[in-house]
Amino acid sequence: MQLKKENILLVDDDLNILELLQRHLKTWDYHTYKAVSVKEAVSILKDTHIDLLISDLKMPGIDGFELIKFASEHYPLMQKLVITGYPSIQDSLAVIKSGVVEYLTKPFTKSELEAAVSQAFSSLDKKAEARSTADKPNAYGDIIGSSEKINAVIEIIERVKNNKATIFIKGESGTGKELVARSIHYQGKFSRAPFIAVNCGGIPENLLEAELFGYMKGAFTGADTSRAGFFQAADGGTIFLDEIGNASLAVQSRLLRALQEKEVVRVGAQKSEKIDLRIIAATNSDLPEMIKKGTFREDLFYRLTVVEIEVPPLRERKEDIEKLVEKFLFKYGVEYKDRYIQLEPGVLAILNRYNWPGNIRELENVIQRAVIMCDRTVTVAALPDNLKYSIDFPEDSLVPLREMEKQYIEKVLRIMDNNKTKAAEILQITRKTLRERLNNGIK
Numbered sequence: 001m002q003l004k005k006e007n008i009l010l011v012d013d014d015l016n017i018l019e020l021l022q023r024h025l026k027t028w029d030y031h032t033y034k035a036v037s038v039k040e041a042v043s044i045l046k047d048t049h050i051d052l053l054i055s056d057l058k059m060p061g062i063d064g065f066e067l068i069k070f071a072s073e074h075y076p077l078m079q080k081l082v083i084t085g086y087p088s089i090q091d092s093l094a095v096i097k098s099g100v101v102e103y104l105t106k107p108f109t110k111s112e113l114e115a116a117v118s119q120a121f122s123s124l125d126k127k128a129e130a131r132s133t134a135d136k137p138n139a140y141g142d143i144i145g146s147s148e149k150i151n152a153v154i155e156i157i158e159r160v161k162n163n164k165a166t167i168f169i170k171g172e173s174g175t176g177k178e179l180v181a182r183s184i185h186y187q188g189k190f191s192r193a194p195f196i197a198v199n200c201g202g203i204p205e206n207l208l209e210a211e212l213f214g215y216m217k218g219a220f221t222g223a224d225t226s227r228a229g230f231f232q233a234a235d236g237g238t239i240f241l242d243e244i245g246n247a248s249l250a251v252q253s254r255l256l257r258a259l260q261e262k263e264v265v266r267v268g269a270q271k272s273e274k275i276d277l278r279i280i281a282a283t284n285s286d287l288p289e290m291i292k293k294g295t296f297r298e299d300l301f302y303r304l305t306v307v308e309i310e311v312p313p314l315r316e317r318k319e320d321i322e323k324l325v326e327k328f329l330f331k332y333g334v335e336y337k338d339r340y341i342q343l344e345p346g347v348l349a350i351l352n353r354y355n356w357p358g359n360i361r362e363l364e365n366v367i368q369r370a371v372i373m374c375d376r377t378v379t380v381a382a383l384p385d386n387l388k389y390s391i392d393f394p395e396d397s398l399v400p401l402r403e404m405e406k407q408y409i410e411k412v413l414r415i416m417d418n419n420k421t422k423a424a425e426i427l428q429i430t431r432k433t434l435r436e437r438l439n440n441g442i443k
Contacts, residue, residue: 006121007048009033011041011055011067012083017106021054021083024110025117038062039334042070046142049186050078052120057084061338070330074139079120083108141183143176144327145320149312153180156309161188164278166259168304171311174361177282180311181240184280193237196230200251201243209251210267213258219268231264231275238278244304245285245296252297259303279304314356314363321352324360328367329378341371344379354387409437 008030010021015036022032033048035041038059044050053071057064068080085106104116139145140154160167161184169177178197185195203211210220214229230239241247247255258264259279263272281304290296314321325348333341356362370382380388409427416422424434 006051007031007033008052008054008117009035009041009044009048009050011035011038011053011059011064013037013056013059017056017083021113024113028114028117030117038064038067039338041067042331042334045071045075049191050075052079052081052117054081054083054117057082062334062340066330066340074144074327075141081116081120139323141187142179143183144323145317146323147312147317147319149317150320153309153311154183156307157184157187160184160307162190164190164276166278166304166306167280167309168307169280169282169309169311171282171284172313172359173284174359175311175313176360177284177311178240178242180309181238181242181280181282185238185240185278190237190278194234195238195240196234197240197242198230199242201246205246205248208247209254212251213254213264214266214269216266216268219266223268226266229264229266231258231277232273234277235275236277238280241279241281243283243285244281245283245287245290249295249297252300256297256300256303259300314359318352321363322348324363325351325367328364329371332368332371336371337376339376341374342377344377346380347378347383350380350383350387405437409434 018034055064083104212229217226265272291298329341370378373382412423424431
């Protein structure tokens, strides 16, 4: 039986309820994922495209309210349905304000569940229409932010997500180029097809060709069996080639053929294999400069850059820092502390002042470390010293060591009414040493 497009995530600490929900939903041809805790649910949401979240409210540790709030902010297009055995007016109002479509009370019938799920999916068009006239959201898939520059990136994604045009993503290291590539794939109509990410800089040059295109048995030493490559694995979906500037000229030649002819040849093979996929490439290298030096093919460059997306550095979208921090606080609070971690007043101002040369990756590392080092609140003391205010003294204000020594001895002598014996005791030197120091310029 062919599964429907919709993916449903079921979250409940009661395994019997999870099994019941999954059994019912499978009879209606939905594809389901299960989680017994908020922590496990967040992990699934991060790595899987989910169309509908069905969650219990009362669970040990972090409850379903926190999950609903998290999902509402990070995945605004995802539908949400609450099922609980502890109904109350307050609970109902809270979940409705969080954007939940339906609210079911245990025990419920199969027909009631079916009606609630159908209602959730039938409201997708209404929700999309309402969003088109509303303000820009704070999240688009895993892309967090509503700044002008990040909205410009999202607008391009919206235009390219449903076709297989070749896309080139450029930006500094740590800006989230892979997140952009994943959003292009998972926000579009090919989301159920494979997404294969390849770090061209992380594979030895002599192995990259075989890893990308596959190889035949006996093609080289160690090739004991024939094996498909990343291109064959991504057939029908998307392959993301990160750090494309690290590919050798030989690999570049094969990539050009794959783009032009829509086919690849395994290392050691004579026949080509047809492929149908979208290629997204990314780099933080200066490819035009590499073209001038002859280390990157100009014809490949133009094939890769049918559509270009430039991901802005974090210093150019500082208005997004607060939302990014909230995301990382929730992520690592759940992972390390099983609770939501807050910021001490003053911390956000310091984070906004810093220029973040390492971009989002550096920000995430700072928050991760701060969460580990704190209890319930991230304090200013938990931040690295390089983020905090420092005084840069000009060079001409620095005093030579000999002059500092002179000033200190003079001060001690004044306090001791020029009594050299007592001054020597305080300075912890002999009277003879003090006399020598005095003879070298101190009268």
